């Protein structure tokens with residue numbers, strides 16, 4: 034594995050290796066500083082709080098120099114392309130690039146053009162993939178439920194069609210052998226059949242939640258209302274908002290995940306987001322450990 038562009042096709046052993054390494058970092062305090070001398074750039078063409086900050090913290094804990102590319106003050110504003118930006122940073126000796134871009138396939142395109150020895154990590158491209166979010170979600174699930182992925186029942190709820198998080202989660206859940214994957218949302222927000230391979234698909238939230246061990250909520254992208262795919266935020270909340278009452282359809286020890294940022298009161302209520310079954314801040318904490326594992330594995334692989 035030279036780059037991390039998607040979880041699609043990632044062998045189970047590679048995924049489990051990353052989970053184990055991230056768990057090691059989560060369990061052991063102290064900064065290993067194994068990437069001293071490396072330079073890593075967070076190259077984000079779209080906004081981010083969690084992904085960018087956790088990658089920066091992860092790279093710092095591994096001892097790397099961290100450069101933060103700010104698109105608003107960069108020469109991208111003068112029309113410089115992403116590829117020229119990459120080439121110039123490579124010329125400065127930057128070895129690792131964590132890239133977020135609005136276009137599907139943009140990170141893969143940059144990876145194809147990169148110098149040998151350059152490593153690219155997809156931090157979210159278009160609707161395609163957000164692999165480190167998928168990985169940290171699996172780490173969070175494994176901490177809560179153990180290794181019994183085969184017997185887990187998991188529901189993914191919301192705007193699946195436009196969600197790169199959902200696609201990466203679905204790839205990871207399948208690789209880990211989760212036997213019962215349910216996908217739920219209003220018809221205009223459901224993806225194509227290929228994305229849904231092997232999933233039970235429903236537009237009924239109570240059916241989706243019935244007896245599940247984990248609920249993975251997705252952010253409603255508000256521009257979907259402007260596109261006419263959702264009638265109103267209130268109607269969406271009535272149909273697909275996770276309330277404490279609706280969560281009672283799930284298993285009593287079910288856990289709730291959300292990648293953030295949350296629309297509180299739309300796809301999830303405060304009492305669920307901040308309640309005892311919520312692992313949302315655990316996901317954020319795991320983001321640092323998981324991104325350390327990814328940076329370490331790609332930039333300084335074990336012999």
Ligand code: CP
Pocket residue numbers: 080081082083084085157166292293294
């Ligand atoms: N989950 C996630 O990608 O959040 P950010 O957009 O804040 O990075």
